[in-house]
Each structure stands twice: as C-alpha cells, then as structure tokens.
Amino acid sequence: MADRLTIARPFDAHLHLRDGAMLRAVLPETTRHFARALIMPNLVRPVVALDDARAYHARILKALPAGAVFQPLMTLYLTETTDPADVATAHASGLVHAVKLYPAGATTNSASGVRDFDKVRPVLERMADIGMPLCVHGEVTDPDIDIFDREAVFIERVLDPIRKNTPGLRVVLEHVTTSDGVDYVRDGGPLLAASITVHHLIINRNHILAGGIKPHYYCLPVAKRESHRQALLAAATSGNTGFFLGTDSAPHTDALKENACGCAGCFTATNTMSCLAGIFEAADALDHLQAFTSENAAGFYRLPPDPATITLCKGEPVTYPDKIQTDDGPVSIFQPGFPLHWKVTP
Numbered sequence: 001m002a003d004r005l006t007i008a009r010p011f012d013a014h015l016h017l018r019d020g021a022m023l024r025a026v027l028p029e030t031t032r033h034f035a036r037a038l039i040m041p042n043l044v045r046p047v048v049a050l051d052d053a054r055a056y057h058a059r060i061l062k063a064l065p066a067g068a069v070f071q072p073l074m075t076l077y078l079t080e081t082t083d084p085a086d087v088a089t090a091h092a093s094g095l096v097h098a099v100k101l102y103p104a105g106a107t108t109n110s111a112s113g114v115r116d117f118d119k120v121r122p123v124l125e126r127m128a129d130i131g132m133p134l135c136v137h138g139e140v141t142d143p144d145i146d147i148f149d150r151e152a153v154f155i156e157r158v159l160d161p162i163r164k165n166t167p168g169l170r171v172v173l174e175h176v177t178t179s180d181g182v183d184y185v186r187d188g189g190p191l192l193a194a195s196i197t198v199h200h201l202i203i204n205r206n207h208i209l210a211g212g213i214k215p216h217y218y219c220l221p222v223a224k225r226e227s228h229r230q231a232l233l234a235a236a237t238s239g240n241t242g243f244f245l246g247t248d249s250a251p252h253t254d255a256l257k258e259n260a261c262g263c264a265g266c267f268t269a270t271n272t273m274s275c276l277a278g279i280f281e282a283a284d285a286l287d288h289l290q291a292f293t294s295e296n297a298a299g300f301y302r303l304p305p306d307p308a309t310i311t312l313c314k315g316e317p318v319t320y321p322d323k324i325q326t327d328d329g330p331v332s333i334f335q336p337g338f339p340l341h342w343k344v345t346p
C-alpha cells in the first residue's frame, strides 16, 4: 500500500465561511489544503443578489492568509422574489456559479428560503436555459414528517417534480444522507449530482445519540442509520462522477453548539483531507480519492482542473487541535473517532 499520494488540489463544493471574525478564523483552515470552494450564501443577511455576492467575495479575498491561492466560487440564495434576469446576469458575470435553494425553515438562516416552489419556477426555467446549477438543501420542513425521513420525502414530493417540470435543469442534491438519495442521483443522468460531507461518511445516528448526546455531531440533514452511511461510502469511493466532496463545514461557536437548543453544523475544514484519506484507504479506494475531492465537482461546475497539487503522507497518527479560537469564541473541530494517519504535507 502506497504511503504517499499526490492529487490535484481539492475543491470543496459546499462550504460555510460566515463573515467577520468567524470568516477570518475559519478561512485559513480551508485554504491550507483547498484550491477552491463553493461558498454558501446563508449569511445572517443572505447573499441574494450579484452585488451582495461581489461584496462578500471581496471580504473573503481580504481575509485570505498571506500567500494563499484560493478561488471562492459564489452562490446566490434563492427567495420567492428572486428575479430570473438578475440570476442570469449574475451567472454571466462569471462570479456566481450556482443558486442555492433552502426550503424555508430547513436549517441555519433559511427563514428567507422557499415556501411555495411554484413561485421560483421562472427562475429555475431560466437557469435550465443558461445551464446554471441549482444546489438543493433536500429536506422537507413539514413538522408531520419524521426528521429521519425528510430527505427521502423531499426527493419524492419536491425534487423529482421540479426536475420533471424543468427539463435541462442541472441540480446538485447537497449533503446527501440516505441510500434513497444515492440511488436517485445514481440513476438521475448527467444533469444530476450529489455532494457528500466527510462527517456523513463517518457518523451514523448512534454516534449522536448513544452514550450521551454529542452536540458537535449534530448537523442537518441529521446523520441517518448505518445502512445509509454505507450507501454514502460506496457512492463516494466508487469513482462515479456524479458524487463529489462538499464538506458543509459549518462553524458555530461551542457556546451555540453546547446549548439547550444547539445549532446544526460540523466544523470539518481542518482535518477533512486526513479523514478522507483514511476512509478511502480503508475502502481500498485511494485511487478514487482525487476524483471525489478534486475532479468530479470541477467537471460538474465546468471548471478547468486545478493545476496545483497536494501530497498526503501516511505515518504516525497526526494530531489536530480540539478547537480553533475565534474572536467570537472557540469552535470545536470535528473528531472522527479513529486515529488519523494521513497528513497533508506543506
């Protein structure tokens, strides 16, 4: 088994960088290993228009550590009043690469998301015309639907009808968590893809709830039972171009996580590549790591492959700090629960 692996510098196709002090603290954790990332628009005041995306892009570039080479790919937050022409202008600018659909109330800062999917139909039709991808948080918000069933029900009641009504629409089912989602994407043809997080490859719902509640493993969509994790693992390590890394690294301060009503999100940016190398090695699939972390998302988003590389080396267990410090307070780093032997060399 090789103990050194050089791959194209990774692309995180789903990343929360936040803003202000949090942005400054978390950005270096991503730029250390990643060439580019698709930046989620769910700021407290969401990124709804091209001007918002331009301003946020500038704040990200300003926060870059000295010498970092990193391309933030911006997204717009879809609302029921989003104008199709504005979306087309944003796409044509080259700065905005996708639109994000949050069902209203599904997750962090999603209150301005979509309640009535018919209202966004003109935007989706325009996106299909211009080939602009729609990134979907795939969970229904109906309180009558069990939280563990919300992804499968969303596919049946919302996503499949949208795709059938909007031929040509390119869709990413974000942070897929179920075998239902994996099957749907595998059979969905070249216009459909899914991003997969590191934490959903590692934890199932027992990790959150058995032996004491673990707030740092709580995220949305919530991790499901083990058979679903196995389906995600098989998809991620298969080399299938329809599945790629989107970490959904989502920092919240420990005070907000370790709370009677804790926020959803796992902060994985720091150790993502070490975790993934271990996961792919255990699945005897290191030869597919580059496809998952670097090539497949670039292909879907029609970006040229990044010429830079990173090298991973295997050795004694690598240690990462438990937390990063931010001016808003500490943020715990995701703990995979197994030793990490792969290290990204400088």
Ligand code: DOR
Binding pocket: 016, 042, 107, 108, 137, 218, 219, 220, 221, 248, 250, 251, 264, 265, 266
């Ligand atoms: O766990 C999550 N955290 N899931 C999301 O969809 C949003 C994210 C966040 O922004 O905190």
Ligand code: ZN
Binding pocket: 014, 016, 040, 248, 250
């Ligand atoms: Zn997210």
